[in-house]
Amino acid sequence: MDGSAYDVHPYVLGNYLDDYNSLSMLAHEMGHAMHSAYSNAKQPYPKADYAIFVAEVASTLNEALLAERMLERQRSRARQMFLLVAQLEGFRQTLFRQAMFAEFELVVYQRAERGEALTADTLNADYLEIVRRYYGHDERLVTVDTLYGVEWAAIPHFFYNFYVFQYVTGIVAATALAERIRDEGQPARERYIEHLLSAGRSDAPITLLQRAGVDLTTSTPYEVTMQAFTRAIERVEALI
Numbered sequence: 001m002d003g004s005a006y007d008v009h010p011y012v013l014g015n016y017l018d019d020y021n022s023l024s025m026l027a028h029e030m031g032h033a034m035h036s037a038y039s040n041a042k043q044p045y046p047k048a049d050y051a052i053f054v055a056e057v058a059s060t061l062n063e064a065l066l067a068e069r070m071l072e073r074q075r076s077r078a079r080q081m082f083l084l085v086a087q088l089e090g091f092r093q094t095l096f097r098q099a100m101f102a103e104f105e106l107v108v109y110q111r112a113e114r115g116e117a118l119t120a121d122t123l124n125a126d127y128l129e130i131v132r133r134y135y136g137h138d139e140r141l142v143t144v145d146t147l148y149g150v151e152w153a154a155i156p157h158f159f160y161n162f163y164v165f166q167y168v169t170g171i172v173a174a175t176a177l178a179e180r181i182r183d184e185g186q187p188a189r190e191r192y193i194e195h196l197l198s199a200g201r202s203d204a205p206i207t208l209l210q211r212a213g214v215d216l217t218t219s220t221p222y223e224v225t226m227q228a229f230t231r232a233i234e235r236v237e238a239l240i
C-alpha cells in the first residue's frame with residue numbers, strides 16, 4: 001500500500017490467490033489505504049502522513065473484524081478451527097514474538113550503555129536465553145536448539161531505532177478498538193474514523209489513540225487483548 005500521492009488516492013498492489021490469507025491481506029492493506037485516504041482528505045499535507053506507532057492499528061483492526069465476521073458465518077468445525085488457529089498465530093507472531101524481539105533489543109542497548117562490546121557470541125547467548133524463556137524451554141514445553149541463538153542476525157528491524165515494540169502496541173490498540181466497535185457499534189466506529197483514520201499525525205500518536213477510544217497508558221487494552229487470546233484458545237479446546 002502506498003498512500004504518499006497526497007492529491008491522488010492510495011494504491012494497493014497485491015498477489016490475490018482467492019484464499020483466506022489473500023482476503024486477510026486485502027483487509028490489512030485496505031486498512032492502511034483507508035487510513036491514508038481519510039488523513040489525506042482531512043489533514044494538510046505536512047500532517048497527513050501518520051506515525052509508525054499508529055500505522056499498523058488500522059490494518060490489524062481490519063484483520064480482527066474480518067476474522068470475527070468469518071467465524072460468525074462458519075458452521076463447519078474444520079473452518080472454525082482454521083480461522084481460530086490463524087487468529088492465534090497472529091497473536092503469537094505479532095504480540096508475543098515482537099515483545100520478545102523488543103526485550104532482546106533492550107538488552108542489547110543496555111549492554112552498549114554499560115560500555116560492553118557487542119560480539120556475535122554475547123548477542124547469541126542473550127537471544128537464546130530470551131527465546132528459551134518465551135517458548136518455555138526450561139519447562140520442557142518446546143525444545144529450542146542452540147542454533148536459534150543466531151536468529152537475531154536475520155531480523156533487519158534490530159538495525160533500526162526501537163521499531164518492533166510498535167507491532168505489540170499496534171495489535172493491542174487494534175484488538176481493544178475492534179472490541180469497542182463490536183460492542184458499541186456506530187458511536188465507536190465514528191470515533192475511530194474521525195480521531196484516528198482522519199487524524200494523520202495531527203497530534204501525538206498516544207493522544208490520537210486516546211481520542212479514538214483506547215488508552216495505552218493504562219493496562220486495560222492489554223488485558224482486553226489477553227482475554228481475546230484466551231477466548232480463542234478456549235474455543236479451539238472446545239472444538240477439539
Ligand SMILES: [Zn+2]
Nearest residue numbers: 028032056059
Ligand atoms: Zn501493514
